[in-house]
Amino acid sequence: MSPYMDHHDPAISDRVPALISFFDVNNICRYANGFHRNWYGREPQSQIGRSVGELLGQDVAAKQPEHISRLSLGEQVTFLAEILHADGTPHSASVRYVPQIHNGKMTGFYAFVFDMDDQQYMFESMFGASAIGYWELDFRGVKKSLEAIALSGWHDPIQHLYDNPAFMRQAVDNVPVLNMNQKARQLFGVEESDMKGLMLGRFVPAGTETVVAANLVAYLKGETNFENETVLRRLDGEPVEVLLTASFPKKDGFCNTLTLGTVDTSYRNAQDRRLSRLEAELAHSSRVSTLGQLAASIAHEVNQPLGAVMTNGNAALRWLNRGAPDLDEAKEALKRVIAEAERAAQIIDRTRSMARKGEPKRVECHLDDLLADVEKLVHREISRLGCELLVERLPVDTCITADPIQIQQVLINLIVNAAQAMRDQSGRRIIRLICSASARGLILQVRDNGPGFDTANSDGLFDPFYTTKGDGMGIGLSVARTIVEAHGGSISARLDETRGSIFEFTLPTYTRV
Numbered sequence: 001m002s003p004y005m006d007h008h009d010p011a012i013s014d015r016v017p018a019l020i021s022f023f024d025v026n027n028i029c030r031y032a033n034g035f036h037r038n039w040y041g042r043e044p045q046s047q048i049g050r051s052v053g054e055l056l057g058q059d060v061a062a063k064q065p066e067h068i069s070r071l072s073l074g075e076q077v078t079f080l081a082e083i084l085h086a087d088g089t090p091h092s093a094s095v096r097y098v099p100q101i102h103n104g105k106m107t108g109f110y111a112f113v114f115d116m117d118d119q120q121y122m123f124e125s126m127f128g129a130s131a132i133g134y135w136e137l138d139f140r141g142v143k144k145s146l147e148a149i150a151l152s153g154w155h156d157p158i159q160h161l162y163d164n165p166a167f168m169r170q171a172v173d174n175v176p177v178l179n180m181n182q183k184a185r186q187l188f189g190v191e192e193s194d195m196k197g198l199m200l201g202r203f204v205p206a207g208t209e210t211v212v213a214a215n216l217v218a219y220l221k222g223e224t225n226f227e228n229e230t231v232l233r234r235l236d237g238e239p240v241e242v243l244l245t246a247s248f249p250k251k252d253g254f255c256n257t258l259t260l261g262t263v264d265t266s267y268r269n270a271q272d273r274r275l276s277r278l279e280a281e282l283a284h285s286s287r288v289s290t291l292g293q294l295a296a297s298i299a300h301e302v303n304q305p306l307g308a309v310m311t312n313g314n315a316a317l318r319w320l321n322r323g324a325p326d327l328d329e330a331k332e333a334l335k336r337v338i339a340e341a342e343r344a345a346q347i348i349d350r351t352r353s354m355a356r357k358g359e360p361k362r363v364e365c366h367l368d369d370l371l372a373d374v375e376k377l378v379h380r381e382i383s384r385l386g387c388e389l390l391v392e393r394l395p396v397d398t399c400i401t402a403d404p405i406q407i408q409q410v411l412i413n414l415i416v417n418a419a420q421a422m423r424d425q426s427g428r429r430i431i432r433l434i435c436s437a438s439a440r441g442l443i444l445q446v447r448d449n450g451p452g453f454d455t456a457n458s459d460g461l462f463d464p465f466y467t468t469k470g471d472g473m474g475i476g477l478s479v480a481r482t483i484v485e486a487h488g489g490s491i492s493a494r495l496d497e498t499r500g501s502i503f504e505f506t507l508p509t510y511t512r513v
């Protein structure tokens with residue numbers, strides 16, 4: 001092993017695909033790695049004793065005094081050279097000298113020589129075979145235009161770009177396309193014969209210049225890369241949706257060429273559009289199927305307020321038909337007629353708005369107000385059925401984000417069902433509406449002390465058209481479930497340990513006021 005390489009493992013340096021040599025202060029080779037065999041066709045050992053001139057050529061040797069003086073100062077030296085291969089062909093090479101310093105004195109230098117032709121070949125094969133469409137653009141013209149702008153008194157080229165879209169048009173029209181890889185040519189319908197004199201402007205439809213300008217602005221702002229999506233056009237004029245990517249070299253000053261990547265996003269965008277259309281249709285069709293259920297339940301839902309309208313209307317007539325008409329009682333009855341008619345109208349309105357495309361209504365509403373409305377609305381019906389309603393509110397006022405009419409609809413359904421279940425039983429008929437808060441959200445429970453239901457089918461209760469009532473439609477609970485789930489909650493039923501049923505649903509979005 002050479003004493004000059006004593007702290008290196010030659011097995012490693014032999015595997016490096018570059019020439020590694022060590023020269024002493026007299027420019028004589030003292031070490032050569034295995035790659036000398038590939039480059040010069042000679043055994044590395046036979047290189048020992050040869051001079052820089054013999055190995056790297058006379059042009060390099062001529063500059064050696066200057067290089068040696070820089071190396072003695074501890075500097076590294078990098079330069080390009082043409083170096084002959086064994087077959088006599090000159091290869092462009094990048095050479096780097098690294099000094100070896102012992103006790104402050106240079107004892108020699110390493111020479112690393114990289115074959116640029118190989119690297120160019122590697123770059124070209126990568127560039128050519130990439131799945132990304134690459135463009136090499138000549139940006140010197142743009143550089144000149146920007147310099148001209150600066151000379152004419154415009155100190156802020158970025159502002160100038162924004163203020164003058166016409167400048168950008170002119171700029172893209174004058175950017176020569178130096179090279180396009182196979183993928184870019186395929187994507188933009190460019191043949192080899194089209195390449196001569198091809199300008200970027202051919203691919204940039206009117207109105208898209210600003211997108212290209214955004215790349216330039218990013219570059220001027222000192223960013224190292226930039227990405228945006230746009231629609232360019234093929235040579236035959238057909239639009240192509242692309243993702244544009246540009247990486248800017250991280251050195252000062254303006255680079256002369258810019259490599260732009262283009263990825264075809266048409267397929268992905270078409271998929272995205274199809275998906276969102278499907279989603280919209282799905283959301284609509286699920287609303288429509290809910291609507292189907294609602295349409296069937298309208299009779300059921302609207303029957304309650306309609307019944308109340310009839311009862312109160314008749315009551316009003318009776319108060320008026322008396323020998324001495326009781327106007328106050330008649331007025332009260334008529335007020336109830338109006339309130340019930342408004343409720344029927346709201347149910348119908350809600351049904352109609354559910355059929356429309358668009359987000360369901362979500363508002364912040366006070367739970368206590370909502371419950372007070374429910375109490376008022378069910379009062380008549382549950383009294384008629386001989387039931388009492390006891391409401392246990394939360395200790396603090398709480399707001400929910402919901403569609404209040406729909407939540408009222410759910411509660412009314414549960415309460416009226418409870419009242420109907422106890423219709424034929426003797427003793428006190430109590431319905432409890434209990435509110436509590438939990439980690440799952442707000443819990444609203446409706447409990448009764450009625451006969452309960454067949455536990456083998458507690459989930460089936462929520463199926464559309466499941467009913468055990470002669471006059472039932474089996475719609476109320478299925479609509480309740482649809483509404484609760486649309487609010488992000490869940491609904492379930494179970495038997496009370498002692499007697500009766502518990503129907504319970506959650507509302508995840510609530511805040512304490």
Ligand code: ADP
Pocket residue numbers: 413417418419421448450451452453461462466467468469471472473474475476477478501
């Ligand atoms: P409908 O009341 O029109 O029959 P629902 O969907 O409201 O339809 O209820 C479905 C069925 O669930 C009822 O027919 C009844 O058998 C049962 N059910 C609902 N609530 C109760 C309750 N509180 N106690 C016992 N059974 C109930």
